[in-house]
Every structure is written in C-alpha cells, then in structure tokens.
Amino acid sequence: MRHDILELFDADPTVLHLNTGAFGMVPRTVRAAQQRWSDRIEANPVRFFRLECHDELQQVRHRVTDFLGVQTDSVALIRNVSEAVGVILDAIDLRAGDDIVVSDHGYPTVALAAGTRGAAVRTAPFGIDASDAEIAAAFAAQVGEHTRLVVVDAVTSPAGLELPVRAVVEAVAPVPVFVDAAHSAGTTELDIEPLGAAFWATNLHKWCYTPRGTGALWTAAPWRDRALPAVTSWTSYKGYPGAHDFPGTVDFSAMLAIPDGLDFWAAHGGLEIARRNRELLSVGSELVHRRLAMAFPGDLPGFDPSWPGRAAPGMRLVPLPDGLIESADDAAEVYERLSDRGIECPPAFWGGRSYLRLGSGLHVDELDYDRLAETLVATLRGLFA
Template structure:
C-alpha cells in the first residue's frame, strides 16, 4: 500500500464523496495556489486600468519563473492557455502546401488531430494517421512504425510525448532526432510533462521544433495555463492566432497578449511549481507512480482488464476494456457516467475498436482503497 504523503491532507477542495481518479484530464488546483489566484483577481478588480497597464511585465516575470522550473530560457518560451492552442499556433506557423503531409497517430488527442486536419484542408496538404496497436510492446516498436510512415512529402509530425488515451511514450528523443534528420518539422504535445516528468528545455524545445505542455495538470497551476517552447529558427516566424498591441514586440509577447483576458492563471503558475518543490518534486512523483501502479494491479487482478504498456515515471496507466465495451464515443461517455453515478468515481475512457481504453491517474489526494472500490464495482458494470 502507498501511504499518504505528509502535508497533503488539506491541500485540495475536492468533493470527498467522489474518488477523483482522473487528474490527468483537468488537474486540481491546491488551496495555496487558489489563494494566490484569488488575491490576483481581487487586485485586478480594485484597479483594472493599473492591473492591465503592468501586465506585460508581470507576465514576463511569471514566464521567467516557469522557465526556470522547466530548465529553459524565458525568451524561448511563451505562456498560453493550453496545449490545443499551442499546437494551433505551431500548425499556423509552418508553411504547408499541396502535396505536403502532416503525420499524426491514432493515439493523439482528438481535437489536436482535428486541428491538423483543418490546417491541411486550408492549405491543400493531407493528414496521414499512423495506426499503432495499443499493445505495441515498447517505444522502439512505436518508433519503427512511425519512421516507416515517413515519406519525402512528410512536412510536419504532430506527436504526443505521453499520449492522452493510452498513457504511453511516443515522441522520444531518439524519434525526434530521426525525424529531424529526415527534414520533418516536429510539434510535440507534451500536455502531461510539466510537473509529472523531468523537463529540460535548456537546449532545443525539448528536442522538437515546437513543444507545448500544460501547467494546469501536474504542475498545480490554475486552469488554463500552458507553455510553448520554440526553437530559434522558428521564433521570428511564429504566427499568433490573433493580432494584439504586443505583436511588434515579437515572440513571446506576440503570442501571449490577447487583450482583456484572465491572465491570473499564468501569474499564479509559479506558485504551483513552488508548492511542488516544497512537497518534494521527486517524492511526489515516486508516490504517484507507486499509487497508480497499485491501481493498475487492482484493475488487472479484480476486474480482469488487460494492461497496456506503461511509461516509467508517469502517474497514469491505461488498460483495455473487454471487446464490445466502450467501442464508440457514446458508449465510452456512458460508461464514465455510470462509474460516477454508481461507483462514485471519475475515470477517463476512450473509445477503441476491440474494446475501449480506461485510464486512471494518481495524485497526492488519492488513496489506495479508491482503486479497489473502482475495480470491484467495475466488474459488475462491464459484465452486465
């Protein structure tokens, strides 16, 4: 069993009647960070003119603190709302034309793939979706599958660092280097990296041309906060999704500023990293990995689910549901609703032909017995 970490008992305001086993989707904001954001919002309402007048400089200072936590240069990074926005910025920046191909996988986040499809339709390019078996044994097998799909027309590859539905590694340093050698521009969806995995953006953008990670999942930042890292060659060319008064200042200001939006998640993001450091970043990671491993074992042993390949050091695990269960979007959502109503738990389920994929997460607020209850109750739900 994995005992609770000292000092984490009252950190969150989550409903105690629910087992929140899906931290990987939306995160949960700790109380100290909620308080920082509340103070910022109160300050804004006391003097909106003054607050917005000073905002560009305050955003720059917050970005510098975030960059320090991620091992990067503040000039190479931009703050934005989420990974979906960052990928859209990257796709809008890279020139595409008829005959070009954008490479994605069937493990990618759905709306990111749709963004690639929209950009391709606008430019005459095509999207090539590489199908990877959920049971591919290791990163090497995934790498070989993707490299076999590269053609002379492949212009961009949009790949997950850790996939959302299946919680496995794809955009490894070795794969990114191979794609760069073939002249392929790489856009990495690193939604789950900050806070959960060691991140070093000191050199290139995590080995990619564009690297974007959420801060509101595992780095304890308020929603919505994310960071986009861009290599030097692309920085002057970055095209924001809308123009602003900061546009002529170049990257990163031209990406960050969007008028009268709520910037308090960005300003409060350093408080999330500070809390993680106070708790002990490595200690939190080890705790969460051990706890999610416990959860995975319960679902295998008690519910008979088939585990998918796991990524060491992560706080998420994915398992295959039986054939006929959650194979459509409607059925996957229905199962999540049933788990919430009947078992009092939140999980993530993604449709997959041959049996949907169930993903669990672990965070310091979770307890071992929550996974036992899920596994025992799930057995009845999926065999009815």
C-alpha cells in the same frame, strides 16, 4: 483518499478523483493567490493593464523557463496546448496540398486543426507494446514529400504511454517535429533543447497545480520569428515570446498565479509525487485486475502490473473483460455510469479492446483502488448483466 491532502483542495471529498491528468486540480492556496491577483486588477484596472501587467507577466515567464530548464526567451506563455497547436500550424504556414504526420495514439485536435487548413493527415499506427524502434519507424514510414510537420505526443492521452520522442525526431529528420508534451511538466525530468524538436508545448494546469488555462510553448530559435499569437494585439510588435503575453484584454489572474502552483508542486515533493503515483498505480492496477478476474472469470486477459512497459507516471491501463465494452460509445456510457456513482476514471475502447485508464495523484491512496474496483464491477454487472 488522503484526507489531509484533499483538504488542501476544494474538490468534492465524496468523489473519487482518479483522472487528475485531464483537467488538473487547483489547490486552495493557488485559488486564493489567483483571487488576490483578481482583486488587485479590479482595484485599478487601467493602471494594472497599462503599467503593471507586462512586467508581472514577464516575471512569470522567467519563472516558467527556469522550471522547464530552458533559455529565457525560448518560451511563450499560452493558455493550453490546443492554443499552441494553432500557433504552430500558422508558424509552418500549413495549407492545402501539405500534410502532417500524427500517430493513432495522438490527441485528436491537431488533426482537426490541420483539416481546417485544408491539409491532409497521415497516421502512424503502432501497438501499445511497440518498441522504440517500431514507433520511430511507424512515424518515419508516413513522412512523404509534402509532409510539413510530425507531431509526437510525449505522453499519449488515450493509453497514457510515454513515447520515444528523441528517436522519432531522429527518424523523421529533417522534417520539423512538434512534441505535444501536455502531460510532461511536473511528471518527468525535462531536457527539452537536446530533443532536437522544433516546437514543444506543455500544460501546467494538468500536473503542476497551477490554475486552469496555463501552459507553455517552447520554440527552437529558427522558428521563433514565425511562432506568433493568433490574436494580434497592441503588443504584437514585441514578437516571440513577448507578444504572447498580452492577447488583448483578458483575465490574467490564472497566468499570474502560476508561481504559486509551482511552489505547491515543489513543497509537496516535486517529481517525487510522480514517483509515488507510479508505485500506487502498480498496486492499484493489479488490485483492480484481480477483482475483475474474480467477477468475470475467463473473459479477462492476463496482467502484469508493470504493463504497459512505457506507462506514464500518472496513468495506467487495465484491460477490461472482453465482450462488454465494444465501442467508444459503450466506453462513454460506462464513464457516465461510474461518474454517477462518484468515480472519475475513464474507460476507453482501443484497437478492438477495452481498458480502464487508472490515474493517481497526491490525494490518492491504495484503498481508493478498492473502492474503484467494487464500483466498477457493480457498474459493469448493472449495465451488461
């Protein structure tokens, strides 16, 4: 672990944090900035909420649109992508008799949210090694006459794959597309408007070092009038995006500290962080695979460190030995045992195979994957010997 970097965070230095894409890591300076906002609010809450917070939040929103490279009024501040899903399903007025298309790599909450509105969910299946054309065709094949929305994850959560968003948008046109870009901000060059999607939402708290509960929803112009907050507050008359700034009285300190998170990201290399993560993961995944192959000879598929070809910068799959983890429950059990031993790195069971999803971050170095491999082998032996 790079201790000089870890010192910038309050994260437990005895734990190996290899899943920062899940809930992010908030630097001390950003937590301090959030605390300063909290102190300022507390000093005179009435003045802050009546006179000050609206301009402050608008400035934050403008900073976020600059960061995302989009027009000022195209982005609403949201707490997370889950919140964006609710806004979007309301905007398209999804109801019983309609359906949406997701993939079998998609984050599950959007299908759950469609279900609560009585809509059906059609699932596009494709393998980890599928080509762009195969992925686009898998989505297009599920589109039917009642399809109201296609949801494509720019980076998938279970396998950490980058999907060909533009090809999917073209393949399913004219059905509107929601791009779940929860992992995109801070990890990849963004070019949102030309994607041709109707909605695009990202978390900032995953990879941009902002406080938890900070994200952004971009909406294409024709949909903005309908993309309103779930909560009607006394600023609802502002419409999109201003109405999203103020969902009634909440703690705004996280939102207001977004610029400090973005400053931290930029000061530590910006997209260079993601490039380094990618390189580290090539080395780390090969190392973990080698150690697994020595410990479990004969049960491990071969491995090329650049696999899967469409791996996202901050996450990488390594296949686990056959016959050990055979269900999502087994994977959850191994996760818990690894966590007990101070390792945060999720195993997954997917398409009949098991994997470990390695992560990386500014604080990680090559030796961390050594420790991961050693603990993983001991854990698997302990559970499945």
